[in-house]
Amino acid sequence: MKVAIIGSGGREHMILKKIKNHPKISQLFVIPGNAGMREEAKCVNLDITRNEEVLKFAQEQKLDFVIVSPDNPLVAGMVDVLEDAGIACFGPRKSGAILEGSKIFAKNFMKRHSIPTANFWTFDSVSRAMEFVQTASFPIVIKADGLAFGKGVVIAHTLDQAVQCLKEMMEEEIFGESGKQVVIEEFLEGKEASILAFCDGKTIVPMMSSMDYKKALDGNEGLNTGGMGCIAPNPYYTKEIEQECMEKIFLPTLRGLQEENMDFRGCLYFGLMLTKDGVKVIEYNCRFGDPETQTILPLLESDLLEIMQSCANQTLQKEQVIFASQASCCVVLASNGYPKAFQTGYPITYPLTFEICFAGVKEEGGQLLNAGGRVLSVTSIAQTLQDAREQTYQKISQISFEGSYCRTDIGGEVE
Ligand SMILES: Nc1ncnc2c1ncn2[C@@H]1O[C@H](COP(=O)(O)OP(=O)(O)OP(=O)(O)O)[C@@H](O)[C@H]1O
Ligand SMILES: [Mg+2]
Missing domain, CATH: 3.40.50.20 (Rossmann fold)
Structure with missing residues (x-):
């Protein structure tokens, strides 16, 4: 093949x-x-x-x-x-990817199928959006409708911030077409969980839960990034919550996809917020996450290619999707300055004794050099999260390039 x-x-x-x-x-x-x-x-x-x-x-x-x-x-x-x-x-x-491609579509889809999500209002006119925020209670969340390189979500704490954001998205069109329409959402509080699921349009099979770390710096400080690390399983995603998600979110989503003839055969990613009023969907993605994939796939004991083919052939029901009951910890090594401007072209030194997932790299004269924001990631799995974490940081300490940085608290104490 x-x-x-x-x-x-x-x-x-x-x-x-x-x-x-x-x-x-x-x-x-x-x-x-x-x-x-x-x-x-x-x-x-x-x-x-x-x-x-x-x-x-x-x-x-x-x-x-x-x-x-x-x-x-x-x-x-x-x-x-x-x-x-x-x-x-x-x-x-x-037709299935639009669940990620349009946040307005996704929100209306959830509404049509009674899937719990933050209350929301949609706008295609900047003046109406401006009018709305005048009387809103803050914080509120403003999202560009379309894809925006993971940068299209702004949590506005003040009216000024909201106005500024709407100006940039809808008038200055900093995200092009993607920001011509926006969703404004109620601000939710709680722990977040990422659940990736295999789906063939008839059957949905959630994978192991995970928790990614989006902020650039320790203690969840600093700017939003594509993800600086991730652990699995998610410590807050209990059996009870899993049950609730199956009943109220995963199966209703599958039924919705079927009712609307949206052909979804692939990985459906549920970004969830565990609020005191139950689990709510923050977003759908139509693909594997990064670094969730580097975190959970090492635990997958079943045959990934077979499962992927079964998703394509709509025979997922016959597949066993088995994850090791271990813990996983993935840490990303990034270029100094990321997610803002950073310098590239520094040689990367690393041992060949463990697996590394490379991302923003290029080769020159047989040397790997950093060439992007997120440069590489390392994952370890072990019986406990503590052990997985120690192993990962031990490996990370053996890799270097000028200006490299990572978070030091991935998989650390959770309250
Ligand atoms: N209604 C909300 N209340 C509180 N926080 C929110 C809300 N919506 C989004 N967020 C925060 O913003 C982050 C990004 O939002 P969202 O997942 O919708 O954007 P995205 O750009 O599509 O993300 P990704 O790059 O992961 O696909 C969320 O992980 C969450 O932390
Ligand atoms: Mg998204």
């Missing part, structure tokens, strides 16, 4: 590690991949914002299966283009 993974981050590197030795795979590509993956698969430098370019390659190579991992190509319908040409894919078609 010839297989390709679309994407170039740590998430895709972990998917690659999980499937690269699969006996069914004769050839494995990553499109475009990164320099840290080159020993494990063939990286093909295509423009993944152009579906036709990927289709052409897939046809030339006679690919049998394509794992479309990042949000942009999913929302832009890459799976539709490939499947319509007869190439099987893991990942939702455009």
Whole structure:
């Protein structure tokens, strides 16, 4: 079987590690991949914002299966283009990916199917949005409707902040089309949990829970990032909460997808807030998360490729999806300054004695150099979170490049 993974981050590197030795795979590509993956698969430098370019390659190579991992190509319908040409894919078609591609769609979907979420109001006119915030009670949450590189959510604590944010999103269009419409939401309080689920449109199978750390600095200080670390299982996600989520969120979402003929075959990501009034959905993503993927996939004992194919073929029901009952801790090493401006081009030194998921790296003269904000991540699994955490930080201490930084409190004390 010839297989390709679309994407170039740590998430895709972990998917690659999980499937690269699969006996069914004769050839494995990553499109475009990164320099840290080159020993494990063939990286093909295509423009993944152009579906036709990927289709052409897939046809030339006679690919049998394509794992479309990042949000942009999913929302832009890459799976539709490939499947319509007869190439099987893991990942939702455009009609399913809209759950992530439009926050307004997602909120209205939840409303239609009575899925608990924060109260919300939607706006396509800046003047009406401005008028609304004049009388709102703060904090409130303002979200650009479309994809915005994970930067489209602002928690406004004052009227001034809200006005400024609406100006930037709706008038100055800092996120382009994505911010022309916004959702304004009630501010919720509670612990957050990420639940990724395999879904084939008929069956939904939640994976192990996780908790990601979005802020740049220890103690959840600093700016929002794509994620600086993650642990699994999520310490707050109890059996009772799991039950509640199944009944009130996961199954109603699946029924909603079916009723609305949204073809969802891939990974459905539930961003949840555990509030005192029950669990609420903060957001859906239509793909694996990063670094949740690097955290939970090492615990997956079942055959990932088989499960992904079953999602595509709608035979997920027959799959056993088994996770080791251990703990996992993933820490991201980033470039100094991230998520703001940072310098690139510093050589990375690392031992070859453990697995590293590379993300923002490039190669020059046989040396790996940092080339992005989040540069790499390391994960350990162990019987206890404490042990997993110690092992991960022990590994991280053996990796260096100029200006590298990581959070030191991933998996540390939780209240
Ligand atoms: N209604 C809310 N109340 C409180 N906090 C919220 C609310 N909505 C979002 N947040 C906070 O903002 C973060 C980002 O929101 P959301 O997940 O909707 O955005 P996103 O940009 O799609 O994120 P991602 O990059 O993970 O896909 C959440 O993880 C949560 O911490
Ligand atoms: Mg999202």
